[in-house]
Amino acid sequence: MYKDRPLTKELLYQELYNRHNGEFFTLKELPYPKQFKDMERALKRVVEAIECKEKIAIVGDYDVDGTVATTIMRELFVTIGYEVEWIIPNRFRDGYGLSKGVVDKLNADLIITVDNGIAAVEAAKVCKERGIDLIITDHHSIPPTVPEAYAIINQKQSSCPFPFKEICGAQIAWYFAVALCRKLNVKVDANELLALASLAIVADIMPLTGINRTMLLAGIAYLKRSKKPFIEAMRLKGIVDDSLSSEKIAFYIAPLINSAGRLKDASIASNMLFSRSLTQAQELLEELTALNNERKAIEKEITAKALKQVNSSDKIAIVWGEDWHEGVIGIVASKVAEHYKVPAIVLSCKDGICKGSGRSYGDCDLYALVAKTREYYLKFGGHKSALGLSLEAEKLPLVKQLLNIEAASMCKEQHHDASILGLLPFDEIDFETLEILEKFEPYGEANPKPKFVAKGVSILECKDVGKNAEHRSYYLKHGNKSYRAIEFRTKDTCSSGDTTDIHYRLSRNNYNGKSYINLTIEHIEHSNS
Structure with missing residues (x-):
């Protein structure tokens, strides 16, 4: 679900301004x-x-x-x-x-x-x-x-x-x-x-x-x-x-x-x-680059194992494995949370003791949730978005059961994508639109990078690109304007002449002294062929 309303530049500016409650400080005002x-x-x-x-x-x-x-x-x-x-x-x-x-x-x-x-x-x-x-x-x-x-x-x-x-x-x-x-x-x-x-x-x-x-x-x-x-x-x-x-x-x-x-x-x-x-x-x-490459490989392996443990009905994903690498379980928790769109805790168990990292999802206060079963932990600390804890392995099933009960009321399912601000037709896209978006940077937590929806977009051209043809380049027309767009890591099929609805982001690309408007497709849904 998202805000299904047409956007103008004025509405876009106001929407982004309201995120900050009018609080814009200079360094002197800290x-x-x-x-x-x-x-x-x-x-x-x-x-x-x-x-x-x-x-x-x-x-x-x-x-x-x-x-x-x-x-x-x-x-x-x-x-x-x-x-x-x-x-x-x-x-x-x-x-x-x-x-x-x-x-x-x-x-x-x-x-x-x-x-x-x-x-x-x-x-x-x-x-x-x-x-x-x-x-x-x-x-x-x-x-x-x-x-x-x-x-x-x-x-x-x-x-x-x-x-x-x-x-x-x-x-x-x-x-x-x-x-x-x-x-x-x-x-x-x-x-x-x-x-x-x-x-x-x-x-x-x-x-x-x-x-x-x-x-x-x-x-x-x-x-x-x-x-x-x-x-x-x-x-x-x-x-x-x-x-x-x-x-x-x-x-x-x-x-x-x-x-x-x-x-x-x-x-x-x-x-x-x-x-x-x-x-x-x-x-x-x-040395850090080598360590990071090693981390990626370990993380990929454990993430695959962790995702298989989660039940789609879980309100909080709690998974564990024997001697999983403690250094990556926090990242794996983030991946699990993002995949299932619920808070996640991933634990590594050894000699009867499990050490875990948790990551929240949406507006859920993970610290407040997990604190409900504080009496079962050996160590526990963190904040709303992330935490760490340890407990005896034999207590994990009970803690998982209790936290799922608590999460049902404390962490509501996130059906609304707050980063989608509304319908932005191509006719509203120009460098003035980019300047509005750039004015409210940097984007991240509590100020997500805006996404937009365009319905009934015509695909004039599409082709696979990238070393392994894992990305897709498009030439799209909507209303009176046409733009090139990119979709990363996609396996969907497409054909010239298709009509589609897209969720997309806008950015600026500077090349050889010139500025270009980039469209990055986050989601594509074919209306008809």
């Missing part, structure tokens, strides 16, 4: 760091640690958000000129986030977490017993019991006045870095750090509205002109250019960064982002 609960307390403690030459350690997380946040903190302390210890827990050896085992590895008077810690109750007790002050910076949902820490910076605390609740860990790290440099009267390139944070905003699926949109736009603009070694390395490989967008970050850059933590160690990705020379950045980028 909320101040002091609006975070405990920010001032945390900053004063770090200043004291620096003045007293205490040992400081940073503890990150192995996903893109945690890796980027860790890198921001590394850049911060290099700018300050103060040496710190840092660690991103290894997914396979250490598990997620701050733990006793991680604390044991550190020689610190003060530990600062980024993108984790809000559920680290036991680790916080260990810190207190050993006289280590703990500053937690995290964006994940607040559990019933929070750690006892020197300071907790998390915008989702009920007592935190920061006005925007859906931000990622790297954004908090950015705020912390900028605020600490101001407090120490140290000059910092806030744009350079914001460029890093922009990668996490996209990768961690933050809503691209409000301050997230503002920060992402600024970050992408800086990435396009940055001379940082990791950007230069990506530019030489054709990953980054003047057409860099949120989509390219999501589909090309984020998977590369993520591959390190998924298959080996996230420090590889942090070191690539932190590279001080082009040679170092290129070497690490090649």
